[in-house]
Amino acid sequence: MSPPETCASERRAQEVYEVYLAHIDGCAPCQAEEDCVEVARIRRDLRAARAAVRESPALRAARAEARK
Ligand SMILES: [Zn+2]
Numbered sequence: 001m002s003p004p005e006t007c008a009s010e011r012r013a014q015e016v017y018e019v020y021l022a023h024i025d026g027c028a029p030c031q032a033e034e035d036c037v038e039v040a041r042i043r044r045d046l047r048a049a050r051a052a053v054r055e056s057p058a059l060r061a062a063r064a065e066a067r068k
Helices: 006-028 039-056 057-067
Strands: none
Touching: 006 039
C-alpha cells in the first residue's frame, strides 16, 4: 500500500502528463517539432512531478536527515 503522499504525487504527475499531451495536440509549433516556450515549461513540470513520485517519503526523510 502506498502512503497518501505518494498517491498525491502520482496524481500530480498524471495530471501534468495529460496537460502535456493536450498541449502537443493543440500546438502547431510542437507538432512541427519547433521550439515552444510553453512545452519547455510543461516538460520541466513533468520532470519535477515524476521526480516527486520516485522520491518516497522515507527517502525524503533520510535526505532531510543527511542535510542536518
Ligand atoms: Zn507547444
